[in-house]
Amino acid sequence: MTTMMRDPAIRVRAITKSYKDLHVLRGVDFDVAAGSIFALLGSNGAGKTTLVRILSTLLKANTGTATVHGFDVSSAPGDVRRSISLTGQFAAVDEVLTGRENLVLVAKLRHLKNPGAIADDMLARFSLADAGNRRAATYSGGMRRRLDIAMSLVGNPPVVFLDEPTTGLDPQARIEVWQTVKQLAKDGTTILLTTQYLDEAEQLADRIAILHKGTIIQNGTLAELKQLLPSAKVEYVEKQPTLEDVFLALVGDTSDTVDKAAMSVGGESR
Numbered sequence: 264m265t266t267m268m269r270d271p272a273i274r275v276r277a278i279t280k281s282y283k284d285l286h287v288l289r290g291v292d293f294d295v296a297a298g299s300i301f302a303l304l305g306s307n308g309a310g311k312t313t314l315v316r317i318l319s320t321l322l323k324a325n326t327g328t329a330t331v332h333g334f335d336v337s338s339a340p341g342d343v344r345r346s347i348s349l350t351g352q353f354a355a356v357d358e359v360l361t362g363r364e365n366l367v368l369v370a371k372l373r374h375l376k377n378p379g380a381i382a383d384d385m386l387a388r389f390s391l392a393d394a395g396n397r398r399a400a401t402y403s404g405g406m407r408r409r410l411d412i413a414m415s416l417v418g419n420p421p422v423v424f425l426d427e428p429t430t431g432l433d434p435q436a437r438i439e440v441w442q443t444v445k446q447l448a449k450d451g452t453t454i455l456l457t458t459q460y461l462d463e464a465e466q467l468a469d470r471i472a473i474l475h476k477g478t479i480i481q482n483g484t485l486a487e488l489k490q491l492l493p494s495a496k497v498e499y500v501e502k503q504p505t506l507e508d509v510f511l512a513l514v515g516d517t518s519d520t521v522d523k524a525a526m527s528v529g530g531e532s533r
Contacts, residue, residue: 278327302468405436
């Protein structure tokens with residue numbers, strides 16, 4: 264995937280977040296190039312959801328700065344919200360409505376003209392046209408997730424946050440979502456993806472940042488991260504390290520429960 268030479272779509276500098284004595288984020292820094300897929304990889308409790316909530320203006324950082332699409336998340340939250348969509352871990356689809364009715368509803372809530380035409384366009388774009396008049400309750404997991412992403416993209420936001428979008432999906436549904444995400448980036452959308460699935464980051468991301476105990480411990484392309492470990496030689500056949508090898512070597516103990524503790528202290532939901 265190619266990205267244009269321009270200012271980062273997302274810029275994060277020295278972001279911290281604590282709940283009393285619990286330090287969730289300890290000074291996070293990274294940039295996300297416009298039109299790219301940036302994976303924030305970490306174990307449960309690493310602070311991924313906390314960071315996404317800060318970037319989407321749902322939570323205030325204690326210190327540090329962040330901009331999304333050129334707008335400061337603290338001083339211009341309204342502009343940030345108009346520039347983004349946020350898809351959480353579970354599909355926010357009204358199962359009583361049809362797929363088309365869900366999309367029409369979102370278009371009307373955003374005060375867009377021709378909501379029916381917008382709905383039809385999104386159904387076609389996400390390969391849901393044949394199922395558009397069916398109730399969402401009848402959709403498979405992958406179809407429901409694609410509808411959820413389509414709903415979040417009504418109005419064409421330039422920046423999309425996907426917080427663990429394939430949680431609970433079967434392998435085929437995960438592949439369907441991956442294809443959707445790749446197409447979004449191909450069309451120029453900037454995507455920040457949080458995941459704990461190593462293969463997901465490996466399949467999708469232009470750059471991968473590993474978040475561990477509230478800090479970014481490595482940030483680079485897949486090739487750059489693999490170079491952190493030496494190649495293993497078995498019977499004269501060189502074996503390149505996988506992303507899993509890199510992740511486990513860098514993180515070691517993956518039993519952190521920072522976000523879970525934050526939930527009990529500050530009300531955050533994972």
